[in-house]
Amino acid sequence: MSDSTALSAKDLIAQYGGIALDKQNDLSAVIGDNNWTVDLSEGVISFGDQLTFPIQIMGTFSHSSETFLWGWANTQSDLPENLLQQAAQLKAYGEEHQLPLFTTGQFECAINDVHYIGLIASGMFGSSAYYVADYGSGALLVTIKSEVVDKVRTDSPQRVLTVFPQLISLFEMDHQQALASYLKAKAFDVIMKEKELSATYNGSTIVATFDELHRLASLNGQLS
Template identity: 55%
Template sequence: MSFFKNLFGKEEPSTTGTPVNFQEPGRSAQELTEQYAAWGLDKQHNLSEVIGDNSWNIDLDKGELSFGDNLSFPVQVLGTFSHSSETWLWAWANTGSNIPPQLLEQALQLKKHGEQYDIPMFKNQTFDATVNDLHLIGMIASGIFNSSAYYAADYGQGILLVTLRSEIIDKADRSDAARITTVFPQIISFFEMNHLNAFKNYVERRGYTVSTRDNQVTAVKDGTTITATFDEVGRLTNLKA
């Protein structure tokens, strides 16, 4: 998954305090992917522009993730991925790491949602996983909680997954057509989803007015029009701005 490696300088594929924007998320992993994956990947481009090639360091006592000497962001800890066993472990189940309770709020919210709607990915404390699963969890979490981005911090034996929040990252955001027509083909190549549903969710979250006619979706914002065409089962066949 060279794209993830290029974007984060890592192997392929927080808010502190009360989480925000936990409003009517999907009731299945498929719905959550269609709601948040593209938007989550979009945010990672903002993060990449801000942190550049700086190496990371985390201070769990402070609840901060830093890059170089001048960038430091508050985080929420979601969990860890083990390279050797290829398993995911939720932070709320990682009792041996003594993660401060205030950094587990988002992970526990996701656990509660998983239990309510029987979503194994969120309710099971550990499961066999791939690096792509880790990135999907990060994208969904950053969307649900309106975080600025997520970060996959590779520490050699595994990867620590956190969400973070920063006005600096938010200010790097842009919703122009070039970004959207780049991000959307990327996300549908990484994860299975209904392309039509995912596209509508994505452009609506980016502030576009959306109209649908037959299998064509038109998104309009500030004089810019993006048109996406889909086949009879909702797969993207054409995307242009």
């Protein structure tokens, strides 16, 4: 991704990245080591014989060319229109807010950028999770909506202490903004100061400090 694209999307990954990455833990707990299959005519992804979830297609990543192709730009594959609604909404959002990440049909990227898009899309649309379905020569990025995944969601404050450091190690963002958004999405009451954040939920407290550039300096929890 170009610098301008990355900067344009930083607010979105900060707003949605924490809770979206949190949800990936729920998906992993549900699907385990099951292999995946996709049925585009039915609009579903299956993991083993018992788990089948509706999907929206974001796009595909090519390992050989290291490019991402948005679903709405993939005219050769004749993808079902009803599976491209979220991708089309992201394109419209990108056009409105001048975000090339969402409006450039195909662009060079790394596989980590595919997860970046997945986190933003999952967060924006309130999905249960996203999934990168690797098929050898490339990978299909989809969002998933499933009550099965939603039901295993945990409000454990402990997860914040593991998920958030992972998030900021993977992507550039305003750490203070990202942590506040993540905690609010998990129903914490958040109090912000210049270089400090404190949050409480159901008897648990999380306190974080930041440097002058809003980078995380410390993250601690008193968990009930």
